[in-house]
Amino acid sequence: MNISALSRTARAYTPVSELHAHAEQLQAQPLSDLLNSDSASAQKRASSLAFTFGTLHVDFSKQRVTPHTLKLLIDWARSCGVEPKRAALFAGEKVNTSEGRAALHMAARWPKGKMPPRGMETAALFCQQQRARLADMVSRVHEGQWFGATGQSITDVVHIGVGGSDLGPKLISEALADRPSHAKVGVHYVSTMDGAQLLPLMEHLNPATTLLVLASKSFTTADTQFNVRTALAWLSDALEVDIPTVCRYQLVGVSSKPEKMTEFGVPHVHQLVFKDWIGGRFSIWSPIGVSVAMQLGMKAFDELLAGAHAMDKHFLDAPLEENLPALMALVGAWNCQFLNIPTHAVLPYDGRLKSLSAYLQQLEMESNGKSVGLDGRSVAHATCPIIWGDVGPNAQHAFYQLLHQGVHTVSADFVAVASRDVDAPEEVSEALAAQEQLTLANCLAQSQLFALGDDAIPPALRGHMAQGYRGNHPNSLLLLKELSAWSIGALLALYEHKVFVQSVLWNLNPFDQPGVELGKQLATSLYELLAGEAAAHKNVKDPSTEQLLSKINEWRQ
Ligand code: F6P
Numbered sequence: 001m002n003i004s005a006l007s008r009t010a011r012a013y014t015p016v017s018e019l020h021a022h023a024e025q026l027q028a029q030p031l032s033d034l035l036n037s038d039s040a041s042a043q044k045r046a047s048s049l050a051f052t053f054g055t056l057h058v059d060f061s062k063q064r065v066t067p068h069t070l071k072l073l074i075d076w077a078r079s080c081g082v083e084p085k086r087a088a089l090f091a092g093e094k095v096n097t098s099e100g101r102a103a104l105h106m107a108a109r110w111p112k113g114k115m116p117p118r119g120m121e122t123a124a125l126f127c128q129q130q131r132a133r134l135a136d137m138v139s140r141v142h143e144g145q146w147f148g149a150t151g152q153s154i155t156d157v158v159h160i161g162v163g164g165s166d167l168g169p170k171l172i173s174e175a176l177a178d179r180p181s182h183a184k185v186g187v188h189y190v191s192t193m194d195g196a197q198l199l200p201l202m203e204h205l206n207p208a209t210t211l212l213v214l215a216s217k218s219f220t221t222a223d224t225q226f227n228v229r230t231a232l233a234w235l236s237d238a239l240e241v242d243i244p245t246v247c248r249y250q251l252v253g254v255s256s257k258p259e260k261m262t263e264f265g266v267p268h269v270h271q272l273v274f275k276d277w278i279g280g281r282f283s284i285w286s287p288i289g290v291s292v293a294m295q296l297g298m299k300a301f302d303e304l305l306a307g308a309h310a311m312d313k314h315f316l317d318a319p320l321e322e323n324l325p326a327l328m329a330l331v332g333a334w335n336c337q338f339l340n341i342p343t344h345a346v347l348p349y350d351g352r353l354k355s356l357s358a359y360l361q362q363l364e365m366e367s368n369g370k371s372v373g374l375d376g377r378s379v380a381h382a383t384c385p386i387i388w389g390d391v392g393p394n395a396q397h398a399f400y401q402l403l404h405q406g407v408h409t410v411s412a413d414f415v416a417v418a419s420r421d422v423d424a425p426e427e428v429s430e431a432l433a434a435q436e437q438l439t440l441a442n443c444l445a446q447s448q449l450f451a452l453g454d455d456a457i458p459p460a461l462r463g464h465m466a467q468g469y470r471g472n473h474p475n476s477l478l479l480l481k482e483l484s485a486w487s488i489g490a491l492l493a494l495y496e497h498k499v500f501v502q503s504v505l506w507n508l509n510p511f512d513q514p515g516v517e518l519g520k521q522l523a524t525s526l527y528e529l530l531a532g533e534a535a536a537h538k539n540v541k542d543p544s545t546e547q548l549l550s551k552i553n554e555w556r557q
Helices: 003-012 015-027 040-048 067-079 082-090 105-109 121-142 167-176 198-204 222-239 243-250 258-264 287-296 298-317 324-338 356-368 400-405 426-456 485-506 514-530 534-539 543-556
Strands: 050-053 056-062 156-160 186-190 210-215 251-255 271-273 343-349 386-389 411-417 475-480
Touching: 015 067, 015 324, 040 050, 040 056, 050 298, 050 324, 056 324, 056 426, 056 485, 067 082, 067 324, 067 485, 082 298, 082 485, 105 121, 105 298, 105 485, 121 271, 121 287, 121 298, 156 222, 156 287, 167 186, 167 287, 167 356, 167 485, 186 198, 186 287, 198 222, 210 222, 210 243, 210 287, 222 243, 222 514, 243 251, 251 258, 251 287, 258 271, 271 287, 287 298, 298 324, 298 485, 324 343, 324 411, 324 485, 343 356, 343 426, 356 386, 356 485, 400 426, 411 426, 426 475, 475 485, 514 543
Parallel strands: 156 186, 156 210, 210 251, 251 271, 343 386, 343 411, 411 475
Antiparallel strands: 050 056, 056 475
């Protein structure tokens, strides 16, 4: 046997090459073949691809997978060491190798009184202590015992942070505080560095009763520092007290850098700390969630953590064959790496989840949007797809046309909520119930049409309806029984562990983000230039940026 024949044989036995060969076969078939409802095997296939976990139901049956695909994918996961690496993650090993840190966000939701895995004990204890401090602060605010600089009780919280210090809390606030009258205090999120979100708040909030939460893991992010500076100037001016006094009464800090909080002027009693072994995009469970707790109360915040913890236990204990995060990771990797689908849409069919795609964009793309492996070598295949999306019902009237009849194939997660508990007069409740049904019907219809295309047209209507629906967009449907704190906690932890499993499959470090640094450095020197510090000029390297700078300067005169 010559060398190339030998290497062909060797390739034929790797799980990856088997998956490539299998993908070639399966891709030749329309997705509707797998979903042919007349056959008993199609029924059996569909039921074997649907999983219920508590109030969460995940249906992979519109994915381009067969039981054989799953078997090959699971073999691949085992060959990559998903199981020992999962154990290492929970045991607090330094899985974030570039920064020499563990990744123990699960410790932040480990319940008091339940034994954590060996290696997580100290981390879980530290998180529980901080949670107790957070609960104290929350109850002081709720009982009207937190007084601002002029002696009035707090009514509103302005949460200032960006990225992981903003997206998670904002998502949960929007998802669970749909009835503002149920909120204990008003919570407002400020992230954009331009001050545009602060301006309207400064106009309508009462400065005497507003508490600022400065949320920044590093405590150095310029976006947040500039926003807080403006907010402090507003409170100082409006209340006629100096900035240190505002900080003493109306500023809470959340960070992994207590010394920086102290230097800034955040009083020790108003500091909440999380450690550097919780990544920013995994930090909603840590004191970064303080504003959510202020808004909804500790009971809801604890339920959020309980849902996430239940998913941790499932991820840790369930065999890969029925392990939801592992299956979701494998299906996702199958779509982008083997079926060559470069983008993945997140389509929530519930307006309360309008920030879900933004949250998942950071979680997935900042984690696995990388092309150099843990071994320092370039990865020779697709990794994380581009995550995008919007609220499904609105997107139907915007970009679905391209998905149905354009030229691109996407994969998608539809997310729907089965029922909503509404406390309203009978007629209003009935009207809202009809809206709920309408939304669910649209979600199911679109998921079907994504997969089947023209084959979704009922036989009686064929020939009477426009055709040319491409279909063949593999998609999953994630159904929440209700949008409770528990179910959204479990949902987000499901995605977190999905990201981890994919990082193992692709041999990436999902816990660092070196690719965001250079942009920050370039912006710093351009900022200096705009601020009139001529020395920075030498850093402007290209004529395009030079001419834009000239135009900006001309218009800012
Ligand atoms: O710019 C990326 C990033 O570092 C994210 O990873 C992080 O969530 C965000 O900035 C905010 O960082 P910090 O919480 O340190 O202000």
